[in-house]
Amino acid sequence: MEDVVGIIVAPIVVFLVIVAPIWLILHYRSKKQLSQGLSEAEIRTLNDLARQAEGMADRIKTLESILDEEAPDWRNKV
Structure with missing residues (x-):
């Protein structure tokens, strides 16, 4: 036991x-x-990423407007 x-x-x-x-x-x-x-470095990185995302969104809008003018039916091909 x-x-x-x-x-x-x-x-x-x-x-x-x-x-x-x-x-x-x-x-x-x-x-x-x-x-x-978040630490200060993480906040800076997050702000940089947000800024880059805004820039990319602007570029996408510009590219879409160019495509809309040059090839109006490009959205239907996808």
Whole structure:
């Protein structure tokens, strides 16, 4: 009977001493990073990407207007 208890208790002790503290530290560290939001570098990158997307949208509108003038039925071919 004592052997069975020893077999059950050993993994529980290892879990509580090693795995659980590491798990808790990593969990709360990730929660802290999520609550901080974006860093300055990420905000700059996001703004650059938004600016590039606006420029691409303008280019697409220009290309579509050129195609509308030169080949009015180009939209039906797709």
